[in-house]
Amino acid sequence: MKTSTTEPASPDRAADTRERLLLAGLTLFSQLGLEGVRTRQLSEAAGVNQSAIPYHFGGKEGVYAAVLEQTAQDIAARLDLPDAPPATARVAATQLEALMRGFATALLDSEASAARSLLLAREQLQPTPKFEAIHAGLFMPLHEAVTERVAAIRREAPDSRDSILRAHAILGQAIVFAVAREALLRRLGAKRLTRAMVGEIADMVGKTALAAARD
Incomplete structure (x- = not known):
């Protein structure tokens, strides 16, 4: 049998x-x-x-x-985080602009980008036990890198409250394009973000990051 x-x-x-x-x-x-x-x-x-x-x-x-892990890893892999603190304010400015351009691009230029951004936003608003892992793998390294460059531009300590808050606001300039994508598409009269649009947004995010750091 x-x-x-x-x-x-x-x-x-x-x-x-x-x-x-x-x-x-x-x-x-x-x-x-x-x-x-x-x-x-x-x-x-x-x-x-x-x-x-x-x-x-x-x-x-x-x-x-x-x-969640795959989403965080995919975005983190797109970011060219500097290995060392910036030597001068000028270097910090160049790195900050490039970093924010890269972050904006990573959030916007893939077919899965809208779902990824919404997933990460949900995890920020309603953290699950998995939040700590993606915070350590994506949010914290990125936040620290941006804060360090803002502090160097402003000649402040990298752990200063002002630099941390400014870095958070700067990161939000990229994130808003991802989480409020539909409102933007309606304002532009477009059905999707083209590669050219993503490039334009990324350049704008980079420039506004510098302006926010220097203000």
């Missing part, structure tokens, strides 16, 4: 299943948040069996954590 066994998924099939769940998770979690997404809803959106979620990620929370 034959006994039935469950064949383990091939590496290619397993990778495809994981990718489907990550893509579906990004869309659903960005729109509904962690608590608003049901396991069945997630599996149906991904086109996979519901059992694939605990098998590959340990549960819905595991998918959410993986989506």
Whole structure:
């Protein structure tokens, strides 16, 4: 008598299943948040069996954590964070402008950028236990780099309250283009942000960052 066994998924099939769940998770979690997404809803959106979620990620929370981690890693990988403090105010200004141009571009120039920005905004407004990981991997290094350059331009201590607040405001100049994208598209009479538009926005964000640092 034959006994039935469950064949383990091939590496290619397993990778495809994981990718489907990550893509579906990004869309659903960005729109509904962690608590608003049901396991069945997630599996149906991904086109996979519901059992694939605990098998590959340990549960819905595991998918959410993986989506957050991938989002933070993808954006962080696009940022050219300086390795050392700026030697002069002029160097700091050049680095700040380039850093903010890169951050704005990373937030806006991919097909997934709108969902990623919304997901990160949700995590800021309603932090889950996964917030600390993306804070350490993305938000904190970026915030420190911007603050350090602002402080050098203003000849302040890099941990000064003024420099930290200015850095936060400067970062917000890029983030607002991502989270308020739909309002901008309507004002521009456009259906999407073209590469040229993203470049224009990135240049503007870089220049306004310098103005805010020097004011």
